[in-house]
Amino acid sequence: MTRRPGFLVYGLLTAFVLGSSLPLYxxxxxxxxxxxxMSGADKPLLPGGHFLDNASRVLDTVPFWKAMGNSLLVSxxxxxxxxxxxxxxxxxxxxxxxxxxNTLLVFVIATMAVPTxxxxxxxxxLMAKLGWAGSMWSVMVPWLVTAFGVFFMRQYxxxxxxxxxxxxxxxxxxxxxxxxxxxxxxxxxxxxxxxWLFTFMQVWTDFFWPLIALNSDNPTLQVALNxxxxxxxxxxxxxxxxxxxxxxxxxxxxxxxxRQFVSGIMQGxxxx
Numbered sequence: 001m002t003r004r005p006g007f008l009v010y011g012l013l014t015a016f017v018l019g020s021s022l023p024l025y026x027x028x029x030x031x032x033x034x035x036x037x038m039s040g041a042d043k044p045l046l047p048g049g050h051f052l053d054n055a056s057r058v059l060d061t062v063p064f065w066k067a068m069g070n071s072l073l074v075s076x077x078x079x080x081x082x083x084x085x086x087x088x089x090x091x092x093x094x095x096x097x098x099x100x101x102n103t104l105l106v107f108v109i110a111t112m113a114v115p116t117x118x119x120x121x122x123x124x125x126l127m128a129k130l131g132w133a134g135s136m137w138s139v140m141v142p143w144l145v146t147a148f149g150v151f152f153m154r155q156y157x158x159x160x161x162x163x164x165x166x167x168x169x170x171x172x173x174x175x176x177x178x179x180x181x182x183x184x185x186x187x188x189x190x191x192x193x194x195x196w197l198f199t200f201m202q203v204w205t206d207f208f209w210p211l212i213a214l215n216s217d218n219p220t221l222q223v224a225l226n227x228x229x230x231x232x233x234x235x236x237x238x239x240x241x242x243x244x245x246x247x248x249x250x251x252x253x254x255x256x257x258x259r260q261f262v263s264g265i266m267q268g269x270x271x272x
Contacts, residue, residue, distance in 0.1 A: 024244075029047055031240040139210050210222060
């Protein structure tokens with residue numbers, strides 16, 4: 001018989017959920033009041049009735065819908081590319097023997113220790129020479145494959161794909177790439193779903209590189225929101241209303257994919 005979680009477990013989980021949702025609640029709270037109300041000595045603890053007014057001001061101040069479309073495009077393309085190529089590379093590292101495999105894997109892992117800021121200047125020069133500066137290509141192409149994704153998928157596929165399945169596919173006449181499509185890719189679906197969601201969220205919230213690579217006429221959502229606080233006076237009610245609007249697509253995504261996300265984690269936990 002299994003023991004049911006006690007009061008302490010539920011208490012800790014409740015505290016964790018409340019603590020995690022507090023920033024989102026504060027953003028909505030601030031976005032639903034005026035700047036004068038939030039600047040007072042007594043901060044309100046309940047939402048006000050000005051959120052729609054502040055949201056309308058956000059839409060009038062910055063190209064919000066264009067920026068959201070750009071973020072959806074960049075996040076979707078990047079996440080899908082990362083899943084495919086990282087699964088392909090991880091499958092090769094996990095199941096194929098070739099000269100220099102371990103050395104190359106160590107090199108891939110070592111690149112995760114290099115700060116992103118070190119490559120910003122040469123990367124921007126490269127994008128400018130290719131004529132991609134200011135376009136969506138400049139924020140998609142550099143992140144089509146990630147070292148973390150390769151390592152993550154390799155660790156999963158080592159035990160998820162039995163060697164006997166690969167040998168059976170080869171005896172049936174499958175090529176190496178066909179073996180990957182028929183055996184490796186279906187087995188990697190739980191981990192691939194997690195990697196896709198993590199990558200989508202990371203690219204959606206990325207601010208540093210899009211701020212450098214893009215201009216104010218063609219921004220992603222985070223860069224567009226940064227325009228709300230330009231100047232000497234910052235209307236934090238306006239900024240946090242825009243932040244809340246930018247968070248809604250992520251909440252909707254997790255609302256529809258939450259069950260698959262948890263299922264992928266559970267399958268990955270018992271794959272051995």
